[in-house]
Amino acid sequence: MFRHQKELQYEVKVERPDPMLARRVQEVLGGQFGEMTVMMQYLFQGFNCRGEEKYKDMLMDIGTEEIGHVEMLCSLISQLLDGASPEDQAKAAKDPATAAIMGGIDPQHLLVSGLGGMPTNSNGVPWNGSYIVASGNLLADMRANLHAESQGRLQVARLYHMTKDEGVRATFRKMLARDRYHQYQWMAAIEELEEKNGVVVPATFPREAEEEAQTEAYEFWNLSEGEESGEGPWATGSAPDGTGDFVYVTKPVPKGQIPCPKIPSTVLHHDLDKKTK
Template sequence: MFRHQKELQFEVKVERPDALLARQVQELLGGQFGEMSVMMQYLFQGFNCRGEEKYKDMLMDIGTEEIGHVEMLCNLISQLLDGISPAEQIEAAKDPMIAAILGGTNPQHLIVSGLGATPRDSNGVPWNSGYIVASGNLLADFRSNLHAESQGRLQVSRVYEMTTDESVRAVFRKMLARDRYHQYQWMAAISELEEKHGIVAPASFPPEAELEAQPHAYEFWNLSEGTQSSDGRWAKGAAQDGSGEFVYLEDPKALGQIPNPNLPHFSTHNDINE
């Protein structure tokens, strides 16, 4: 059960209307790594979580917080669009320089949503569920969550640099601080699961089950010009779980056969003849 509280998690206000910034904030709301994505990702992972209650409870806590972040961004976009009318934009656009600036705004804010936020990215592409990961494997999912928070915080920091509105920046600083904590959170949860089950997901499929393929689990294949990649930790030393030693193959050879598939039936009209 969810219960809505009227107060926002943090204060949201702007110094002045800014339609272009409102469009940019749409990316933080409905983009691939926006708040709608992490909200849905954490909630679906929580809804589907089976096992220790603390993981489900954590997912539901943070997923619910992200609902509040979606509301904050919707409120921010609405404030940035306050006082902007179609007539004023048409009049302002008579100046060629202003017209060029207005070309960067989002017409859907006027035409579709009536000066409100939309579940879309900064180019008007609708948010879609293909952005989220909820696999049922906690380690795999938590690593995806760390990735999502990293990309999301990166994008907030970039939009932060695009405005001088100190009130908007204050909102972003709150979001950046929470995204910092969420990265800590997922790193802690990942570390706990790795200590329990090992660092490779899924742990339920152990290296021993790979049989004859086992040696290839430690090989780095140099498949581009140059050998600079040999200097990395991934190319030498013991594997992180101690199960083997990395090997750098400077000139790897193909180990498979040349494919020779059967000719298709003539009725497929593939223009291949015997």
């Protein structure tokens, strides 16, 4: 059960309207790594969690918090759009650089949402359910969550430097602080799960099934010009699970055959000439 409370999680109060910034904020609302994505990702992971209750409870707690972040950003966008008009859009687009980069005020804020936030990114592309990861494997999902929070916090930090509005910045600071904690949280969960089951996903896949391919698990193939990649810890030393040592292959060679697909039926219309003996 969900229950809406009228107060926002943190105060959202801008100093002045800024329709151009409103368009940019759409990215951290409805973009690939926006609040809508982490909200849906954590909630679906929680809905479908079959592991220990503490993991489900954590996912539901944070997913519900993210619903509040979506509401905060919608309020922020609405305040940034206060008083916006078609004339403002035309004025903003007069500057060649602004017109080329941003195209003026987002016309959908005027035409579609009536000066409100939308479930889209900063280019107006609708939010997509394929952005979320909810595999049912806790370690895989927690790693995806850390990635999502890392990208999301990066984008908010970039937005922070795109405005001098102290009210907007205050909202962003709260979000940045929460995103930092969420990274800590996923790191802690990842560490605990790795200690339980190992660092490789899925841990339940039998090691003996890979015996014939063991060398493939430790070789780093140098497939670009130069050998600088050999200087990293991914190319030397032991694997994180201690099962073997990395090998840097300076000049890797193909180990497979040349593909030779059969000529398809002519009714498929590939327009291929059949080979003749």
